Amino acid sequence: MRYTQLILSLFLLFTFVIALPAPAPVEAVAAQEAADKPKKNGNKDKTTKGTTTKAKTNANGKKPAADSDKCVAAKKLANGIDKNIEAQKQEQTDVAKIKGIVSKDKVDQKAFDDAKKQFLTTINKGIDIRKQNQQITFQDNAATAGLKKVADAQAKELQQAKDLKGNKNDLTAIAQLEKEFVGGIDQNEKNKKDVSAHKSSIMRKA
Structure with missing residues (x-):
């Protein structure tokens, strides 16, 4: 009876360990970060470009108050x-x-x-x-x-x-x-x- 319970416990433990997700390899994580970096820089450039254009429009689109x-x-x-x-x-x-x-x-x-x-x-x-x-x-x-x-x-x-x-x-x-x-x-x-x-x-x- 004790042998049966021991075997059953080992079987359940083995099944639980197999069910856990395996950690991602270090190489895979590094590759994913490298792939995401250009996207972040692209969004940053778009934001900066939009801000610059807006400032230029404000400068040329409206006469400075001093001149007015x-x-x-x-x-x-x-x-x-x-x-x-x-x-x-x-x-x-x-x-x-x-x-x-x-x-x-x-x-x-x-x-x-x-x-x-x-x-x-x-x-x-x-x-x-x-x-x-x-x-x-x-x-x-x-x-x-x-x-x-x-x-x-x-x-x-x-x-x-x-x-x-x-x-x-x-x-x-x-x-x-x-x-x-x-x-x-x-x-x-x-x-x-x-x-x-x-x-x-x-x-x-x-």
């Missing part, structure tokens, strides 16, 4: 320069009125005082507009230097206007102011062209 901001600023600056030119033309009108008053043998002092007050108001308005334009302008804009010239001229014109006394002696200063206003308008016209040229350059690069 500069275009908006250029348009706003051109409008501001137009306003400054309008103020300069009003300065010409105001100084012509003063010239007419002081050219008379008998100067109407009240008329002169009122005209001078209006003249100074117009000059200060032009100065405020120019200051706003300087805040709008941006680095490497050719109009920046031109606006500095306008600022220097306005400071000189303001002082000349303040020094007017209300007699024929003012005619020399008035003649100088007339020349300066013409030069100021020419300078602002040049500034506007510089702004337009710079804007066109930005748009070509975008």
Whole structure:
């Protein structure tokens, strides 16, 4: 009876061992890993290529924000320069009125005082507009230097206007102011062209 049980136990053990899966040979595992490696690298290359293409599309498909901001600023600056030119033309009108008053043998002092007050108001308005334009302008804009010239001229014109006394002696200063206003308008016209040229350059690069 004991021999029978022993034989049966050995038979069951042998059957169980045969049923277990055999471990894969080392060579087979290495071969499988070598076969899978190119596939992984291929997927990685596809991912990298897709990312690069997308970045290129973003760079060329949409204008950089900095350039967009500069275009908006250029348009706003051109409008501001137009306003400054309008103020300069009003300065010409105001100084012509003063010239007419002081050219008379008998100067109407009240008329002169009122005209001078209006003249100074117009000059200060032009100065405020120019200051706003300087805040709008941006680095490497050719109009920046031109606006500095306008600022220097306005400071000189303001002082000349303040020094007017209300007699024929003012005619020399008035003649100088007339020349300066013409030069100021020419300078602002040049500034506007510089702004337009710079804007066109930005748009070509975008």
